[in-house]
Amino acid sequence: MREGNFIDYVKLHVTSGKGGKGSMHLHREKYIDKGGPDGGDGGRGGHVILRGNKNLWTLHEFTFKRHIKATHGEHGSKQRSTGADGEDNFVDVPLGTVVRDTETEEIIAEVVSDEQEIIIAEGGMGGRGNWHFKSSTNQTPRYAQPGIDGEERDITLELKVLADVGLVGFPNAGKSTLLSVITSAKPKIANYEFTTLKPNLGIVEYRDYKSFVVADIPGIIEGAAEGKGLGYRFLRHIERNSTLLFLVPCDVESIEEQYEVLLDELRRYNPELLDKDRVLAISKSDMLDGELRAELEKEVAKAFKKVPYVFISSVAQQGLQKLKDTLWEVLNKEPLQKN
Structure with missing residues (x-):
């Protein structure tokens, strides 16, 4: 999905460095006859390492950089000198990045904390120099190990x-x-579908200098679990939210029915999403007169006995503090103790 610089899905080809060769050098020095083997080991190939960076919010930098490589290890040399290791290639990614094997679609790792490092492609080991292979029966081995290839x-x-x-x-x-x-x-x-094509993050300033983060993600439609509309690209963004705020306008035919449709899409995509805490906000409530609101409140109270709900109006600034209080309470409630 992309809008402007927001990219949340990329495919990359990564290649780690090859290990350096071991040296087959034989010691040569004036007045020292048959100095023996002194070939050093090859250096390790560089790793490709993903690193979490809290200051990033998109995968945009990979749009034109699809091949990631680390450098090879250097070869060993005389006097048992070990070759330098290849330089690791650190690739910074936003927190919340999931890494999959493209071929098998298996999840390799998830980056969830700042400075977290994950080796995605391990550099090859350097080969051992010929001095390792000296023995009583072979005083001058003329062979050494080659370096091991890196991962691709x-x-x-x-x-x-x-x-x-x-x-x-x-x-x-x-x-x-x-x-x-x-x-x-x-x-x-704007007043048309899919105005939001990318997740937007905002920090809600709460009482006593406390705060929490809210994500506005692209709107769901019936069939999103099957990939209609923005489909999976939308649904995966709510997997990491601890609380889901369902927003349903008060002018729909049935608030309960629309809530159930949204819930069903989440259930079909990933049943574990239903284990998250939920809050219902009934928007555009400034359109209701006193009598209609009282009637609607009765219907909602009857239908939503276990889900906290709040009537709000963003335009008229109504019910917003109550919504913040409700969200804060849900976010910070004590977990239930299991016997």
């Missing part, structure tokens, strides 16, 4: 946005507007 593989990087709260809702439900009024984020806002 295709990998896929997928970025899953890291945030405390993920906004879930149909296109045009008001997610971007909500994010713009409760955080300092400035997402693109």
Whole structure:
């Protein structure tokens, strides 16, 4: 998925360095006859290492850089001198990056913390020099080990946005507007589907200088679990959110039905998403008069007995503090003790 510089999916070809050859050198010095073997070992090939970087938020730098290589180890030399190791190639990636083997689609690793380092392609070992092979029966071995080849593989990087709260809702439900009024984020806002084509992160400033992070992610549609619309590209971004905030406009035919459709898409994509805490925000509530709101509140109270809900209006700035309080309470609740 891309919009501007936001890239969250790339395929790379990585190659680590080959180990250097061991030396077959025989010691030669004036007045010393038959000095014997003194060939040094070859250096290790360089690794390709992924490194977490909290200051990055996109995989954009790999758009035109699809081949990642480390350097080879240097060969051994005389006087048992070991060749220099190849230079490791450190590749910085955003936190939340998942690394897959492109061929098998198996997850190799996940980068979740700053400065975390993961060796993706290991450099080949250097060969041993001929002095290792000297024995009582072979005083002048004239052979040494070659260096071991480095690894070569295709990998896929997928970025899953890291945030405390993920906004879930149909296109045009008001997610971007909500994010713009409760955080300092400035997402693109317009009255048509899929205005948001990339995740937007915003920091909500709470009471007593506390804060939490909210992600506005592309709107879900029916069939997203099968890849319709933005499909998987949207759904993977909510896997790392600890709490899901469902946003449903008050002017839909049935708030409960729309909530169930959203829930069903998550269930079909990954049933584990249903284990996350949920909060329901009913948006655009400034459109309701007193009588209609009272009637709707009764329906919602009856349908959502176990899910906290809040009536809000981003435009009229109504219910936003209550929503923040509810989210903070859910994010910081004590986990249930299992007997």
